[in-house]
Amino acid sequence: MKRRFPAGPDTNVDDLLAGLASEPEGGRLKVGDERIVDFLVSFARKLLAPATARRYPELASLGFFLRRGEIAKVLRAVETNPGVLRFPRGMVFHVPPANVDTIFVYSWALSALAGNRNVVRISPRSAGAAEAVVEALNAALADAHPAVAQTQVMVTYDRDDKITAALSAACDLRVIWGGDRAVTEVRKMPLAPHSRDVTFPDRASFAAISVAGWEAATPEQRRDVAVGFYNDSYWFDQAACASPRALFWVGDEKGAEAGREEFRRLLIDVVAQKELVVEPAMAVQKRVSAYGVAADGHATSIRFDGNAVATLELTSPGEVPREWLGVGTFPLATLPSLDALVSLVERKDQTLSVFGFSQQELEDLAHDLAGRGIDRIVPFGSALTFSERWDGYDLLAEFTRLVTVQA
């Protein structure tokens, strides 16, 4: 297998595991280890370098996430009471998705911050931003403590069950991204009895606008809502787990109708201004999906505003499609109140991006849902902002273990 980080000659799984088992220079890593923090900060600086950030805006977000101040905040959040001590889990094996270039970096970085030894399998299909990440990591290694290179490894290998099995058997925690199929595949490889999985299966996300909130908003705010929705939807081709797959308007029917029409026009403006181009093949894909929703009886009307924006009127909110319909395809429905959302939410549902609701309304919704679905409610424009609390996990807690001491 190819050694991507630290860059080096091809290796095999035995040598790799043997290398990780030896004690690093300066002793074992701790939670929030300075050697790792310094490395992450220097890596973040490389991501924020103008040339990189311009080319891959998603890497800039990653860079912000890994600034020293942000890291300190994450670490403070897992401080423990006296007599409770937090330690790394040990060796963590990460299996990230092929399609999102950067998500593996977040889970790896948090696991490294937790003081774990990490093996990350980077997909052979990865490209673009993932390559830039590997480059930045290797560049940051130049002035990093040697313990970093001794404890953190990223490799690429073609589908090879033997390697995946060996790494699974050796790890103390396995992190599987990439959806239902990836999770099911990788789960066929047994873990050691004490070890377990953190899984990120397929998720679906939605957006909701309060009709009353919309009516109270200024024209500038409304435009910002459209821009935020644009970013949430069109980055990652509306295919990220947190990208809204449908938009609900919550409130009275008449107000919703007016709001929807205005919002659609604003969105078309934003798309034009961003000079977004939807390729013909994608435009065809959107028609295949949208016609399919109609054919199945779940949409009563379909509207295409150029290739970039497609809107579907759902037959009923309960028939909201959760599958990906193509970049810029928005099923719409009006709900009388947030309560109406509760019955249609499923375990699979992850993010609800919102505009115009009060904190209280949203907390009431969360209480009504009672953890049965929707792990995060965020304002428009923040759907894709990664956080150490993701998919209902407190990741740093997942990546560590607690030891209690009482004299």
Add this chain to the structure above:
Amino acid sequence: MSDSVFGRSQVERESALLTELTELTEHHRAHSVQYDRILASLGIEKGRRFDRLADLPWLPVRMFKTHDLKSIPDDEVFKVLTSSGTTGAGASRIYLDKEAAAVQPRMLGATLREVLGGKRLPMLMIDTISIIKNRRSFSARGAGVLGMANFGRAHVYALDENDQPDVEAVKGFLEKHGGEPFLIFGFTFMVWQYLYEVAKEHKLDLSNGILIHSGGWKKLIDIAVDNSEFRRRFAEDTGLTQIHNYYGMIEQIGTVFLEGPSGNSLYCPEFAEVIIRNPDTWEEQPVGEPGVIEVISTLPRSYPGHVLLTEDLGVVHGIDDGDWPGKRFSVLGRLPRAEARGCSDTFSGAVA
């Protein structure tokens, strides 16, 4: 020939087609609830008249991979055709009743008669006999070979059961039939690899042959052979000049767009038509402007495949100005595939 399907001028065929296809659109609405829902969702009311063929609503051809679309009751399904196509994601399912299954070879025959004449000719298949023998691995290619076999007789296969060129078999065929008109059929890249190369090496005389071939140019473009080069080298090195490429798809089974005698243009039989669409506005492109190919045919009556947007790119070169009347066009290649980034490696139902 009196019953030619390449007789009518563009104006004549368009008005006839418009009436038939409007009726066909209503027929499918009445018999496929899914098709009716799609048109209704697009705001097309029942009984709508259309002014031009280009105004007829089209379905993306990939819909037949994601949905079972048919305009016949289950108990009248006589045959289900499947093909994986080249996108590698799911297979199209095309439902035929008895009548549809009978119509499609008849109309294919009527189309090919234009270049083959009325008699069955001795036929050289540029494929392996095992493609039709081995039923277990029966493929779209096998179905194509089998379908075409009906139009010839005394079949000889140019490849042996191990996919190796069987030069002796070809030589034997030519000794017996090479002095009179004979039919050659195969997929374009195989014809090049297993007929052209072999004929050139062994100096075979194919001058009485009529070649019918299809299947795309991708593999040949890689070795810098396009349609013109293909024709030029066959003529120069083997004497073969009667070459007819064709364009067709399983979703409009029985309908083929056939290359005219002088080459480099495909023609529509009278029961079919092509429209090239601008990939941004989806309006019809003027002559000479490339775009996405829409294929129209009156044959699909058991499933709503009469107006289909393909994922191929093409261009109309001219109208009523070539070997045969009507539009003449070329296929330029495929639309690059739509792929999305996302947390998930697989999007259930999305890329089917």
